[in-house]
Amino acid sequence: MKTMNYQKMYEKINKTIGELTPLKADCGVLCNKACCKGDESIGMRLFPFEETALNKTQNSVGETIVICNGICDRNTRPLACKIFPFFPTIDEKGKIFVELDYRGKLLCPMIDHCDEIIFNNRFLKAIKKVGKILAKDEICRKFLYDNTDEIDTYIKFLK
Ligand code: SF4
Numbered sequence: 501m502k503t504m505n506y507q508k509m510y511e512k513i514n515k516t517i518g519e520l521t522p523l524k525a526d527c528g529v530l531c532n533k534a535c536c537k538g539d540e541s542i543g544m545r546l547f548p549f550e551e552t553a554l555n556k557t558q559n560s561v562g563e564t565i566v567i568c569n570g571i572c573d574r575n576t577r578p579l580a581c582k583i584f585p586f587f588p589t590i591d592e593k594g595k596i597f598v599e600l601d602y603r604g605k606l607l608c609p610m611i612d613h614c615d616e617i618i619f620n621n622r623f624l625k626a627i628k629k630v631g632k633i634l635a636k637d638e639i640c641r642k643f644l645y646d647n648t649d650e651i652d653t654y655i656k657f658l659k
């Protein structure tokens with residue numbers, strides 16, 4: 501069985517997202533960069549084996565996280581930060597969708613105002629491509645399924 505080269509996979513993913521962001525303008529001015537003001541002790545949850553493509557990693561409660569102090573190099577920020585407030589969800593047939601990540605509803609004003617916002621279509625297409633790349637690997641595919649379930653649960657309670 502061929503072993504996945506995760507470092508190469510994340511290089512491809514990072515190239516796919518590149519400099520793309522949810523809006524063509526800087527959404528940080530809407531909320532004073534609310535998503536970068538998290539608790540330093542919590543950190544950012546990484547995608548499976550994403551630590552192979554990052555420098556500063558630390559293990560905490562069984563998950564690999566990167567400790568975030570609210571300032572980082574945009575190019576090397578975790579994938580979760582690059583694609584926020586969206587997530588590549590997956591259905592039972594393995595089809596990838598791009599959905600708002602309702603786990604961030606209390607944080608990101610774009611989620612509440614999504615009907616009034618024109619999101620950057622190139623960014624959404626890139627996230628779909630990222631989802632397809634991740635879904636090729638069994639461990640990453642399971643991660644997508646687990647997160648899709650979690651987002652669906654949030655939607656049931658919050659929408
Ligand atoms: S919380 Fe939402 S609107 Fe604010 S910087 Fe983060 S992604 Fe942009």
Ligand code: SF4
Nearest residue numbers: 536568570571572581
């Ligand atoms: S890792 Fe960087 S982009 Fe992500 S929340 Fe922290 S400061 Fe913001």
